[in-house]
Amino acid sequence: MSLLLRISELLEPFSSDPGIYMVVLHRIDGVPIYVKAKRDKKVKLTTLLYWLEGQIKEVLYYIFTRNLSEASFKFQDMVVRMYPVSKTLVLSIIAKDETPLYKLDLDLESACREISSLVIV
Amino acid sequence: MRVNIVHSSEIDIRKCYAEIKNKLESLDFEPNVVMLFLTESTWMFWKAFNELLKKKFPNAQMMGIVIEGYVLSRTIHTRGVCALLMDYDGDVRVFYEKGKGATKTVEKLGNKIGKGWDLVILAFPAAYFPGKIRLGITFFNDRIMYGKFQKADYEEKIRIMEKYSKYLDRANSVFPVNRTLRIVAERTGYDTPIVGLNLLPLQAATSTPFILANYRLVSPGAAALCFKGKINAYYSDIFPERGKSFEETIEIVKSRLANVEDVKVTKKGLVIGEINGMKPVDFLLEKVRGYEQLSEDEFKQLLDKGELQTFTPYGIGFVSRETYGFTALGLLPYPINFHPCIFELDYFYEDGVFFGEHYKGGVRQLVRVFEGVKEDAEFHFFVIDSQSIFSFGRGLFQIFDVIKLYSENYFGILLQSPPIYTPKPANFMTEIEKGIHYFAAGNTVLIEFMQK
Numbered sequence: 001m002s003l004l005l006r007i008s009e010l011l012e013p014f015s016s017d018p019g020i021y022m023v024v025l026h027r028i029d030g031v032p033i034y035v036k037a038k039r040d041k042k043v044k045l046t047t048l049l050y051w052l053e054g055q056i057k058e059v060l061y062y063i064f065t066r067n068l069s070e071a072s073f074k075f076q077d078m079v080v081r082m083y084p085v086s087k088t089l090v091l092s093i094i095a096k097d098e099t100p101l102y103k104l105d106l107d108l109e110s111a112c113r114e115i116s117s118l119v120i121v
Numbered sequence: 122m123r124v125n126i127v128h129s130s131e132i133d134i135r136k137c138y139a140e141i142k143n144k145l146e147s148l149d150f151e152p153n154v155v156m157l158f159l160t161e162s163t164w165m166f167w168k169a170f171n172e173l174l175k176k177k178f179p180n181a182q183m184m185g186i187v188i189e190g191y192v193l194s195r196t197i198h199t200r201g202v203c204a205l206l207m208d209y210d211g212d213v214r215v216f217y218e219k220g221k222g223a224t225k226t227v228e229k230l231g232n233k234i235g236k237g238w239d240l241v242i243l244a245f246p247a248a249y250f251p252g253k254i255r256l257g258i259t260f261f262n263d264r265i266m267y268g269k270f271q272k273a274d275y276e277e278k279i280r281i282m283e284k285y286s287k288y289l290d291r292a293n294s295v296f297p298v299n300r301t302l303r304i305v306a307e308r309t310g311y312d313t314p315i316v317g318l319n320l321l322p323l324q325a326a327t328s329t330p331f332i333l334a335n336y337r338l339v340s341p342g343a344a345a346l347c348f349k350g351k352i353n354a355y356y357s358d359i360f361p362e363r364g365k366s367f368e369e370t371i372e373i374v375k376s377r378l379a380n381v382e383d384v385k386v387t388k389k390g391l392v393i394g395e396i397n398g399m400k401p402v403d404f405l406l407e408k409v410r411g412y413e414q415l416s417e418d419e420f421k422q423l424l425d426k427g428e429l430q431t432f433t434p435y436g437i438g439f440v441s442r443e444t445y446g447f448t449a450l451g452l453l454p455y456p457i458n459f460h461p462c463i464f465e466l467d468y469f470y471e472d473g474v475f476f477g478e479h480y481k482g483g484v485r486q487l488v489r490v491f492e493g494v495k496e497d498a499e500f501h502f503f504v505i506d507s508q509s510i511f512s513f514g515r516g517l518f519q520i521f522d523v524i525k526l527y528s529e530n531y532f533g534i535l536l537q538s539p540p541i542y543t544p545k546p547a548n549f550m551t552e553i554e555k556g557i558h559y560f561a562a563g564n565t566v567l568i569e570f571m572q573k
Contacts, residue, residue, distance in 0.1 A: 012131070012136075013130050013132055013133075016132040016136070017132050069515075070515075102510055102511055102514065103161070103189070103190065103199035103200075103510060104199075105514055105515050106190065106197045106510065106514075106515065106517065107130060107198055107199055107200055109515045109518055110130075110197055110198055113195060113196055114196060117195075
């Protein structure tokens with residue numbers, strides 16, 4: 001099984017969540033290598049994706065230099081969460097702000113750990 | 122003994138079912154024990170998973186419950202479905218009972234279990250949330266009886282609370298943790314460890330929690346998975362050892378919990394009538410800014426949606442008259458006058474403490490139970506308090522730093538803080554009756570399956 005297929009298997013369950021608009025795995029330079037998004041008239045996902053691409057570089061800087069463990073942005077009725085997977089990958093989710101994140105956080109951390117074990121030899 | 126854990130963290134029920142089915146096809150042994158664990162995202166589809174397992178393993182001893190999450194070798198999941206499949210070397214059997222009256226149900230179950238087992242896993246609903254009609258009757262009874270309670274003298278108040286307690290018991294609304302363990306401990310001869318899975322979802326829905334036993338729905342009832350063979354049970358709480366007197370225990374507790382305040386509680390059976398002379402919910406609202414009492418309509422709507430919160434950082438702590446052990450009840454702003462309690466209150470002093478929950482010692486404290494395990498263990502199954510999800514968040518992953526030092530083959534579930542009955546003497550703070558241990562948060566129970 002290819003690496004990308006295995007990664008998409010691990011991230012697929014999050015996109016089934018009705019509270020999540022988008023799941024993205026970014027490369028170190030901000031370029032997304034996996035995107036799963038839902039159609040929603042209220043959310044301009046391409047604009048958001050472009051904005052995220054810019055943020056990733058900043059987040060990675062703090063991950064490398066300050067041991068940042070996660071970053072969170074909230075605007076309008078959405079929340080953007082970023083989790084470092086490895087020194088070269090960051091996982092982002094965009095969710096409705098009323099989505100309870102306390103349990104989701106554990107599942108996302110599990111996914112990050114599993115992806116990390118795939119990419120770090 | 123062979124063990125396999127089959128799981129899917131898919132939310133999409135069709136994908137989840139397909140993944141579980143595929144994984145079951147590749148199983149290379151026939152289990153004689155099946156434990157089905159459904160989560161918030163899948164419990165309403167229990168029939169499909171129950172049928173799947175029944176077709177595949179019709180002769181296995183089976184128990185199924187709803188959990189908040191499960192712990193695999195290096196990950197924690199709160200979605201999907203998980204099944205623990207075991208080919209256990211010794212004798213194993215599931216007993217269950219469903220009927221009118223919580224106490225009668227547990228007594229009948231205890232008689233069925235009988236003596237001679239080496240470990241019992243006992244699943245019961247600490248509190249059961251019934252359908253609309255039964256709920257309406259409960260609200261009505263609460264209003265009528267509390268009206269009488271407010272006008273009564275002390276003796277009459279006790280009598281009214283006793284009557285209301287008996288109503289809760291008859292309606293199967295509460296299976297009190299200490300009474301349930303006490304009855305089964307007595308029927309099993311006081312020499313069998315009993316691990317309680319006292320079910321209380323973090324977010325309750327109508328007709329929950331439910332229990333499956335040998336592929337049948339037995340709620341609101343109870344079920345027991347009984348093992349005979351080389352098997353051990355361990356327990357830990359978040360406190361140091363208890364004191365030798367009421368005063369000593371209170372002093373220790375005050376150094377461990379946050380915002381502690383002495384209170385006097387009017388209580389009987391399964392009911393708290395007053396705290397410092399006030400209605401329990403009024404007392405809570407006075408102490409905690411930002412809390413608002415739910416209306417009956419809000420309560421019913423949240424229950425319908427499966428979003429009725431059952432967890433709270435605020436509680437009333439009690440000291441046992443029998444052991445000077447300590448336990449607590451979480452206080453919630455529900456639209457009720459009498460505050461029901463998930464343990465029998467008659468064994469405790471009326472003087473207690475109000476507190477804000479606080480863990481000392483962090484995540485490592487939560488899994489210190491592993492420190493006692495034996496070297497020749499084959500598999501460990503553990504139950505961690507689900508409120509640790511709120512207390513630690515992603516920090517909960519630090520449990521692996523401890524567990525990996527003591528075990529290579531383990532599986533855990535996140536559930537309401539588990540109780541235990543153990544015949545071995547110990548001096549835990551949360552031993553509230555001889556052998557019976559329970560606290561509202563931070564308990565961990567570990568079951569150790571030994572090599573044959």
